[in-house]
Amino acid sequence: MTKPYESQAPHPGPASTTRPGRKLGPITENVGSAHRAWLEPMRDSYLKSGLTMSELSGRVRFAKSKISELLRGAxxxxxxxxxxxxxIELRIPQGPLQRLWRQGAFEGQKSKEWVERSSGKTALTMSPPVPPLDHRAFRELMETQxxxxxxxFLNDDQRDAVVSDVFDILWxxxxxxxSSPALRLYAWRVLRTNVMSRTPHIDGRPSFATAAFDTVALQSLAEADHDARAAQIEETLELFKAMSxxxxxxxxxxxxxxxxxxxPEEASDLLGVPVATVRSDExxxxxxxxxxxxxxxxTEGNTL
Incomplete structure (x- = not known):
């Protein structure tokens, strides 16, 4: 029996292979992770829409140069x-888009006043947008894990924000x-990318000891005496450093x-990979x- 979140959506219409005009340039290097979270889906929607820059410009009444800047993060x-x-023209859900846009504004050091002033004159719709049924089922199934x-990797506020953002991006x-070969694997990559973008890194590897001390694996420390606890904490810090x-x-x-x-079976289900892969990686x-x-x-006798 096919689960609701595993139903297959029709592929979007093919993008025009003869789109006239200058090719859309790449995303600029200084675009932050929160900005990129909504920018990449918007670019993809434009490229799959078949619209030319001139056509889109005529519909939204913004200059082509401004739209090009928007779609490149420039x-x-x-x-x-x-x-x-x-x-609206690209048929992108406005609810998740606006939430991600706000996150990107704050990431770019925009003030709350600027955000409210920039969005206060526009309303989404008379009723809040609702995600597709299978998206809601998928969220209900995966959100806790x-x-x-x-x-x-993250403190409580960051954790809740990133998980919310992930489901907005998936929406x-x-x-x-x-339409991807494996929905759960696709979704996991979105989660991991966004978690790691907010996780501190040292020499290119995630530094997560502070946040990880609140995980279930370390609850046993509360029952240890002072000396044993100190030794266990030191050992755990070394373990996290090695894990990174x-x-x-x-x-x-x-x-x-x-x-x-x-x-292993639950980890396999969450990651979207076979149980054998989980066991091998472990x-x-x-x-x-x-x-x-x-x-x-x-070895004895092995001296420098």
Whole structure:
């Protein structure tokens, strides 16, 4: 029996292969993660729409240069009025788009007054937009596990914000997600990208010891005496440091299995990969961690 969230949506109409005019340039390098969260789905919707820049410009009554800047993340951060006009023509859900736009504005150091002033004159609709039924079913099924994963890396406020953003991004890209070979794998990559974009990094690897101390795996510390607790904390910090050096897929498996307490089958279901892959990743990760945390003793006579 096919589950609601696994139903197949029709592919969007093919983008025009003979679209006249200058090709849309890439996203600029200085675009932040929250800005990119709504910009990439908007670009994809434009490219799949078949509209030319001139046609879109005529419909929304903004200059082609301004629309090009908007779709490349160039220039000043856009006001909501412009996004709303473009989103209506591209049939993008305005509710999640506006929430992500607000996050991007705050990421770009815009004040709350600027955000309210930029969006105060425009209303979404008379009634709040509602996600597709299968999207709502998918969120209900996955939100708790996504939150468990995110809390290993982020504080409570960041955790809740990033999980909310992930489901907004999935809403914007829902047809694409449903049309992907594996919905859960697609969604996991969206989650991981957004969690890691907010996680502090040292030498390119995630630093998550502070947030991870609140996970279920460390609750046993509360029952230890002072000396044992201090020793356990030091050992745990070293473990987290070693875990940060794991390949991404092995780190995710170790977090889900040993910090979130999930059995292999549940981790497999969440990641969208076979159980055998989860077990293999865990086995290789444990071997690496043992070699780092408990290196073999030096052979006698092996002196420098």
């Amino acid at each position: 220039g000043l951060y856009p006001r909501w009025e412009m996004l709303q006009s473009v989103s 996504y939150t468990l994963y995110a809390q290993v 914007l890209r829902w047809n694409e997600a449903l 050096r794991l390949p991404d897929h092995q780190l995710d498996v170790m977090v889900l299995r040993h910090l979130c307490g999930m059995p 086995r290789h990760a444990l071997h690496f961690l043992e070699s780092v945390m408990c290196p073999p003793p030096e």
